[in-house]
Amino acid sequence: MxxxxxxxxxxxxxxxxxxxxxxxxxxxxxxxxxxxxxxxxxxxxxxxxxxxxxxxxxxxxxxxxxxxxxxxxxxxxxxxxxxxxxxxxxxxxxxxxxxxxxxxxxxxxxxxxxxxxxxxxxxxxxxxxxxxxxxxxxxxxxxxxxxxxxxxxxxxxxxxxxxxxxxxxxxxxxxxxxxxxxxxxxxxxxxxxxxxxxxxYQNFSHQRFKLMTAMLNTLELHLDGRYATQHLSQQDFKRAGAEYSDTENLINECQRIGSVEVVALFVELADGRIKCSLRSSGAADVRKIAAKFGGGGHTMAAAVYLNGPLEDAKQLIKTEVEKQFLN
Ligand SMILES: [Mn+2]
Incomplete structure (x- = not known):
């Protein structure tokens, strides 16, 4: 400080x-x-x-x-x-x-x-x-x-x-x-x-709302429900008619689930890279996870750009979240 x-x-x-x-x-x-x-x-x-x-x-x-x-x-x-x-x-x-x-x-x-x-x-x-x-x-x-x-x-x-x-x-x-x-x-x-x-907050475009529902449908719970992942592909953006900027704050939606302590949203970018945003309710220091791969942020909110494909990026982050839960 x-x-x-x-x-x-x-x-x-x-x-x-x-x-x-x-x-x-x-x-x-x-x-x-x-x-x-x-x-x-x-x-x-x-x-x-x-x-x-x-x-x-x-x-x-x-x-x-x-x-x-x-x-x-x-x-x-x-x-x-x-x-x-x-x-x-x-x-x-x-x-x-x-x-x-x-x-x-x-x-x-x-x-x-x-x-x-x-x-x-x-x-x-x-x-x-x-x-x-x-x-x-x-x-x-x-x-x-x-x-x-x-x-x-x-x-x-x-x-x-x-x-x-x-x-x-x-x-x-x-x-x-x-x-x-x-x-x-x-x-x-x-x-x-x-x-x-x-x-x-009561001002979504219809496109943005469609993007959110697409994201919600990808929800997966890992590590006894403590870690939640969601993702958005380039196709999801096209289908919804939405922009990258429409993703802001959508990551927080699944923190409504009581067991969830860490959340990751993986967004496929036009160049094939994956932007991973992370949120924590305190159980893990997501800045450390992001920093390990060249990203940054705060203890509770961080982000990092990863190479695709999506499944590789997801596995990379899950391993790090699990390590932090074990500590
Ligand atoms: Mn700020």
Whole structure:
């Protein structure tokens, strides 16, 4: 656990104050924390009179569109990067920043990183890292409180979405008093949790729902029901008419089964690799499992890319889960 000093906030403020053109980005496959932080920071910087360019490294999932006034640019060959400060949120590793990592390595612009992950490449000249924070949005909130920069309804909504999604609507074990106290303050600043719940969780497209039912039909229980696996093939996506981004959070569905302690979702990618996402209720450290094959994440939630075919990938992970259960 790393505790930040006011000194770190001051250094971040100094970087922001002397910048005019800010490039803001986050990890590939942006989740709610990534999107919420990007919106909150961009709104704040615009209010401070800065030019802000938000650059995503893959498509914005449709269910976070309501946070954005206009769709942010997705990186391509045409992307021009002209800035005097780069801000990276919710990651601090090159492999989470494909198509941007090469630029970063060449760039001499100052970099501010705001993140809560343990895995780090130390990308920032100034870093606000707090691995005890349930979401990066909690650090962004602390920065806003430190500076006294206004927290508008739009900003508070973006931060609330970030925190709510990274805590699985306040049911994961990272939900602590700091999380709820911050959310209470965000509600006082204008957030409407009922509307947000609807926008986030009662807003599936028919295609996404079809993808979920396909996934549920692949459920297998292993190791006395303690380990559950599910998978999705390229065919499943085609049949449902769904996108990769439609998989977000679907992994959590089978944690409704009482005996299940560890869950894996294997998704076949277009290039034949398998993306394996892992969730744990605490019985196993899934970050260690992912790290063994070059992945990363948290104790309770991690991910790794594996070679196909699917059955090989499944066997690899099952062996590791079993080892952890035996310990
Ligand atoms: Mn996060």
């Amino acid at each position: 790393i505790f930040m000093a006011d000194n770190d906030f001051q250094k971040a403020v100094e970087l922001i104050n002397k910048s005019g053109n800010v490039l803001l980005t986050t990890h590939i496959k942006p989740d709610g924390d990534a999107c919420g932080c990007v919106v909150a920071i961009s709104e704040t910087l615009i209010a401070l009179g800065k030019n802000v360019k938000t650059l995503l490294l893959s498509e914005l999932p449709q269910w976070y569109e309501f946070l954005f006034e206009q769709k942010p640019e997705v990186v391509s060959e045409k992307t021009s990067i002209d800035c005097d400060l780069i801000i990276i949120v919710d990651t601090n590793t090159y492999n989470q920043l494909p198509k941007f990592d090469e630029y970063l390595k060449r760039s001499d612009k100052p970099i501010l990183v705001i993140d809560h992950h343990v895995t780090t490449n130390g990308l920032g000249n100034v870093e606000l890292i707090d691995t005890s924070a349930a979401a990066t949005a909690l650090i962004v909130f602390d920065l806003l409180k430190y500076t006294g920069w206004p927290i508008t309804t739009k900003i508070s909504t973006a931060l609330f979405v970030a925190i709510a999604t990274d805590t699985g609507w306040f049911r994961f074990s990272n939900t602590d008093s700091r999380t709820l106290k911050t959310c209470a303050e965000l509600i006082d600043a204008g957030v409407n949790p009922t509307e947000i719940y609807h926008d986030l």
